[in-house]
Amino acid sequence: MSETEDKKLDENSSYMGIPEAPFVEDVDSYMNKEENLNNFQNVMRKLEEQLNKYKFMEVHLQAKRKKLKSQIPDIKSSLEIVKEMKNRKDNAEEIETHYMLSDQVYMKAGIPPTDKVCLWLGANVMLEYCLDDADSLLSKNLSNAIKHLSQVEHDLDFLRNQCTTTEVTRARVYNWDVKRRRAAKSST
Structure with a gap:
């Protein structure tokens, strides 16, 4: 990983490159822009499309977070088992354990001292x-996994802020239109 990726991001940036929603201070000048x-x-x-994109990204990141939160305990458990096997490899006695065959069904097993272990890497490997x-x-x-989880959590917080900013902008633009229509109605 490069130095720039290792640096801690501040609250106004994102690891995933999520675009920042602009906060509209002056709605009149915002509405008078050439693109508007x-x-x-x-x-x-446009604001609705942007909000929908943010919501889509949020769903994607929440799924990532859920997957990582389920993987971390499994990795910790596997690491503890490997460390225990390292501690006992010089010992001549078997390690007695229970392993899950299926939901609620466990089997008792004895593991002889060994210096090798098989790990599931994923994709049936x-x-x-x-x-x-x-x-x-x-x-x-x-x-x-822990680092990636913290990045995902950071991006989710950043994304929530962008959703809020976009919703506030939508409300301000809507109120601007209501005032404009009232002014047009009262002038006629």
């Missing part, structure tokens, strides 16, 4: 590792 041309419907449509390599791989995976 006082067209209330087009501006509201399992590889055999020596205990030290398995320990370093799981430790690396755990730190990456």
Whole structure:
């Protein structure tokens, strides 16, 4: 990872490159911009599209967060098992354990001392590792998962702020249109 990616992002930036929603202070000047041309419907449509994009990104990030939160305990558990096997590999006695066959069904097993372990890597792939390599791989995976989870949490917070800003802008533009129509109605 490069130095710029390792730096801590502030509250106004995103790891995922989510575009920042502009806060509209002066609605009159915002509506008079060339791309808006006082067209209330087009501006509201653009804001609605932007809000929908933010909502879509939020759903995507929430799914990522859920997946990471379920993976981290599994990685920790696997890491603890590998460390326990490393501690007991010189010992001659078996490790007695219970493993899950299916929901609510467990089986008792004895594990002889060993210096190798098989790890599921995903996509129906399992590889055999020596205990030290398995320990370093799981430790690396755990730190990456925790780091990625914090980035996803940061992006979700950033995204919520962008949704709020966009909703406030929509309300301000709507109120601007109501005032404009009232003024036009009272002048006729």
